[in-house]
Amino acid sequence: KNLEDPRKGFDLFLESLHHVARDSAAHVMIAGHNGPPAGLRMPDLTFQWLGFLDDSQAIDAYRSADVVAVPSRQDNSPQAATEALSCGTPVVAFDCTGLPDFVLHEHTGYLAQPFDTQDFAHGLTRLLNDSSLRARLSASAREHASAKWSYRSVGRTHREVFGGLMAR
Numbered sequence: 001k002n003l004e005d006p007r008k009g010f011d012l013f014l015e016s017l018h019h020v021a022r023d024s025a026a027h028v029m030i031a032g033h034n035g036p037p038a039g040l041r042m043p044d045l046t047f048q049w050l051g052f053l054d055d056s057q058a059i060d061a062y063r064s065a066d067v068v069a070v071p072s073r074q075d076n077s078p079q080a081a082t083e084a085l086s087c088g089t090p091v092v093a094f095d096c097t098g099l100p101d102f103v104l105h106e107h108t109g110y111l112a113q114p115f116d117t118q119d120f121a122h123g124l125t126r127l128l129n130d131s132s133l134r135a136r137l138s139a140s141a142r143e144h145a146s147a148k149w150s151y152r153s154v155g156r157t158h159r160e161v162f163g164g165l166m167a168r
Contacts, residue, residue: 068090
C-alpha cells in the first residue's frame with residue numbers, strides 16, 4: 001500500500017524494471033495507487049496506475065496480467081501473491097520471508113535471490129518473453145492454489161488437525 005515502506009520493496013522493483021526495460025517492452029500496472037509519488041524516477045516503460053481495486057477488479061487485473069511482481073523484503077504471506085496464484089498468474093518474488101511457502105520456483109513462479117534486482121528482472125523478463133513457460137507456470141499456479149486453499153482442502157486440513165487433537 002505504501003510505496004515508500006522499505007518492507008514492500010518498491011525501490012527494488014523499480015531497480016529491477018530498469019533491467020527489464022533493456023530486454024522487454026513491458027506494460028507495468030500498479031494497483032493500490034492512483035499515480036507515482038512526486039519526484040519518482042521511472043524506468044523507460046509504460047506504466048498504468050490502477051488505483052485501489054475492489055475484489056472483482058482485482059481478479060480482473062490478476063487475470064489480465066502475464067506475471068505479478070511481489071518484491072517484498074519482509075512480508076509473511078502477501079495477499080497479492082496468493083490472490084495472483086489463485087487466478088492462475090505466476091508470481092516473481094524474492095526467495096525470502098513467507099513467499100517460498102507458496103511461490104514455488106519454476107513451478108508457480110520465479111524466486112529470485114533475496115534482493116538481487118538483476119535476478120528479479122531475469123525472472124520477470126523470462127516469464128514475459130517465454131509464453132510456453134508462462135502457460136505452464138500459470139496452470140501450475142492455479143492447481144497449487146486450488147490444492148492448498150480451496151474450501152475442500154482447508155476443511156480437510158482442519159478435520160485432520162482437530163481429529164488428531166481429539167485422538168490425544
